[in-house]
Amino acid sequence: MLKGMNRIMACGLTVLMLGGIGVSTVQAAPAGPHDKRPQQQQDRRQEEKRRDDREREEWRQKDHERMERQRHEEPRRFWTPNERRDWERRQRDEWQREENRRHEWEMRRRAWESEHEWHERQRLENERHEHRMREIEAEIATAVIRIFVK
Numbered sequence: 454m455l456k457g458m459n460r461i462m463a464c465g466l467t468v469l470m471l472g473g474i475g476v477s478t479v480q481a482a483p484a485g486p487h488d489k490r491p492q493q494q495q496d497r498r499q500e501e502k503r504r505d506d507r508e509r510e511e512w513r514q515k516d517h518e519r520m521e522r523q524r525h526e527e528p529r530r531f532w533t534p535n536e537r538r539d540w541e542r543r544q545r546d547e548w549q550r551e552e553n554r555r556h557e558w559e560m561r562r563r564a565w566e567s568e569h570e571w572h573e574r575q576r577l578e579n580e581r582h583e584h585r586m587r588e589i590e591a592e593i594a595t596a597v598i599r600i601f602v603k
Contacts (some may be wrong), residue, residue, distance in 0.1 A: 463584075505562055508558065512554075
């Protein structure tokens with residue numbers, strides 16, 4: 454009689470312990486909209502990368518066009534010093550604006566990549582921790598069952 458009670462208690466404790474490690478009927482439910490989140494994030498990242506690649510290609514094309522234009526420009530022979538100075542200043546300003554734009558874009562891209570890597574590291578770390586906690590709970594449940602079955 455006592456041995457039967459121990460088995461009933463062991464089974465009851467097992468159910469309680471297994472409930473703690475996440476074994477439930479909820480896991481058998483169909484996938485919800487929240488399960489699509491990683492795929493949506495990946496799609497968004499790919500779209501951002503495509504957009505960034507397009508921008509980079511546009512900038513490269515504009516640079517190429519600008520260099521061709523400058524190469525084919527007929528240098529003016531009778532420029533006054535003021536005209537030449539103004540033209541050079543405008544060229545420098547245009548170049549500087551383009552460089553600033555390119556630099557800002559590159560910094561934003563690097564910041565986005567480092568933030569993405571940080572989030573990925575955090576996610577993996579959390580998954581490892583959760584897995585270890587489930588292992589510990591399973592070991593505890595096994596030990597409790599052994600104690601009550603003996």
